[in-house]
Amino acid sequence: MATLRGSRLCSLTHMTTTIRQLPADDPAQVAAFEARIAAGESIEPKDWMPVRYRSQLTRMMSQHAHSEIVGMLPEGNWITRAPSLRRKQSLIAKVQDEAGHGLYIYCGTETLGVDRFDLYNQLLDGTAKYSSIFNYPTLSWADMGVIGWLVDGAAIVNQTILAKTSYGPYARAMVRICKEENFHKRQGYEICMTLAKGTPAQREMLQDAVNRFWWPSLMMFGPSDTHSPNTAELLKWRVKRKTNDELRQRFINLTVPQAQELGITLPDPDLRYNAETKNWDFGPIDWSEFQEVIAGNGPCNRERLEARRAAHDEGRWVREAAAAHAAKRSQATAAA
């Protein structure tokens, strides 16, 4: 008999140092674990797992959850200025979904023995990372369309593969999320299509948004495989099922025809179809920009964290009220 959850490892705040002090995994257990992975089995919270597997998943899943939460901000920016009630209700629903996605993944991360509060504090104090894309500003209404189309489109490509990841709770969260992302992408593409069929000024606004979001969207898949130190290990343990470059190429191949349908230009003079590989070849990505944004020097990094901190502080009375209400009710129940 046991409880439902895996044992609580330690507070994540101290995790990196603790891991270094932990003894190496027992080779026999590692071999048995890797045999399970090779057989396509899914790893569940209480199963034995290598320390590195646990820490890598905790890192990936918490970054993913943070990205969903921070991802509410660029779009929340346009809720009050949506051009119609139809657009406004879609945008509100989409932003609410992002909060839900964050919660699914935090819930999955907690099964690894960490506390959401500790993870969230790392986001608020700036030590945790989240997707670089959300550090770009949303300057026009067209950005809402392009984010739904490109950013959610890239997320779908990534998450469809992650739905087959070896860690059960993460895979199940991804299945749930993928169902909802399709709404996000379609509502985004519909906005783009409306603008593409609109006035010259609307088409110009759409093109401008595409110009700003195209390269950052490609960077969402992470560094090139040659500069991604974690990839080999993550592939071996089937946390990842495809490399960053494979996913990026898949996204580009899917997106180019959608851009052609809109009649807009993707801002890459080197983009051309390669009949031999059946891929769209593309120009070099400016990785120095990616590194700068990851390092906290993107256009909106500071603003995003300030907004999250303010939201957390302003929500304090709600949390306190909920706790007080529950305490009062349990007293009333006890007295009755």
Added chain:
Amino acid sequence: MSDASGAPVGDSHWPLWEVFTQENQGQPFEHAGSVHATDAEHALQNARDVYARRGEAVNLWVVPSTAITASAPSDAGPFFDPGNDKAYRHPQFYIAPRGIRIF
């Protein structure tokens, strides 16, 4: 991070509840995930907002995580063994003449 009384202010220090959803009337309940909440009613509301925004459920259960006892993966073999070696519990164990519908 704590308030004046020293109690933590994070809502993940609220009890953890496992959420089960019933997708349609008459179907079994399936584990969907978990939520943190102060009490059962609060847990139900959070579970609805997180796991049933699009008609994914017609009913919800929330159960304190600590109230669930689970079998251990490492014991799965011996634990389930008593059921695995009883072929006579399956219809294929029994011989029926060809061409006859038994049911």
